[in-house]
Structures are given as structure tokens and as C-alpha cells.
Amino acid sequence: MSNLKYSRQRKAIVDFLESRTDHPTADIVYINMRKEFPKISLGTVYRNLSLLVEIGEAIKVPCSDGAEHFDGCTLKHYHFQCNRCGAVLDLNITDMDSIQDLNKIANVNFGGNIEGNSIFFYGKCPKCAKELKR
Template structure:
């Protein structure tokens, strides 16, 4: 695989933020440094970074995918109101992993937990209404 300044810029942006941006948001940030970059190039590079295990893709179930440069074991919380994805320091238990492994479906390489609800900020806004 050849070195790509654009791919490196995408990865650097992801590493610089605690947010979990979508490809569109990443595109807007990287475009500032690389005005000729296309959204398709961003998607291709994100796919490659995910395949290499350097970035995690978080699918929220609404058709939107978010990206995270933190590949350590952690879960995510998705707010269905504001659509933010936040880190949640919860990992699958050993019992859950063993149960999944013993289901006979195959090996377990990665366990991703996504919790969905309404975040405290949105709850506070709703209570003001």
C-alpha cells in the first residue's frame, strides 16, 4: 500500500477529535487542506483504514456511519435525538464473549456494543419545553 497524504490527513483529523464524525464531516475538514479531494476518496480511504484496523466504523442503525480513531476496547452511546455518538467505557463481559463464541457461528475477533437512547443534554432540552 502506497503512502497517501490525504489518507494521513483523514487519520490525523480522526485522532485529533473526541467526536465520532461522519464521512461528510471528515470530508469538510480534510477539504480545507486538500481542496481537490472528493467525497469518494474520503470514503475509499476510510474503508481502507477500517480494513487495516486503524479506525473503527460505528453503524448507528439509521444508515449513518461514524468513525473513531480509538480502536481500544470500548463501547459507544448513540443519541437518537441529536445523533451524537459518544464513548462509553463499557466492554462486553467475559460471559457474553464466551456465550457468543460457543454459539458455533465462528470465531469472535471484535465485540462492538452500541447503546442507543436519548442523551442527558437532549433530555434537559426536552424538559424545558
């Protein structure tokens, strides 16, 4: 964890994010951190989440529900949000080269220098799609 002074609370937040695939909000992180640290404040959770994003140990995932969700997986990947239940999921895209070609396509008439992209996919998650078929 970077060159920061060790913090048990920060380490617990990192461990929590890394154990999840549902991209919790700061409120969800706070509720879960209170189980281990009953006196932790919501402000402390927000500050630690912001710091973890700043130093690259977490990703902030802005979603259409207006809430910021957090992801402990910092490897390049894309996200999906269900229009029905609001779930935020990682997508397992095996052909990342095709997605990266979008940078080249977007850069053709841009005049600047596109260095990356952030793509969000929307629709129905597997659970909701299955429920709608019933």
C-alpha cells in the first residue's frame, strides 16, 4: 500500500473492496466498516476511499444512479449497469484489442491525443433477464 503511514482502517477498506464484485457505494463500505470499527465516521470512509482512488488502489465508478461506486480491481476492465435493479458488474471482455481500437477511431478527426477510454454498458443483468423471461 504505497508509502503512506499504515492505517488499519484503510487496510480494512482495501480488503473489503477487493473481496467484492458488486462495486459498493461509500455508504455500503461505511456500514460494513462499522462492524469492525464501531467508531469510524462516514467522513473517514470517504477520505480513505478518495485517497485510495488517488493512489491507484481503487477505482471510482460513476453510475447512472447518481452514486459513486468503488471497485477494488484496478486492472483495465469495463463495467455494466442493470437498468432494472441497478447492479454494477464487471464485464469479462476477452477481445480487449477491439475495444482499444476505439481510441484510434475516436482520434481520427479529433486533433488532440486520446490516451484511453471509459466505457459503460447498460441493459438487463443475467438475474433480471432471467426473471423477465418467466
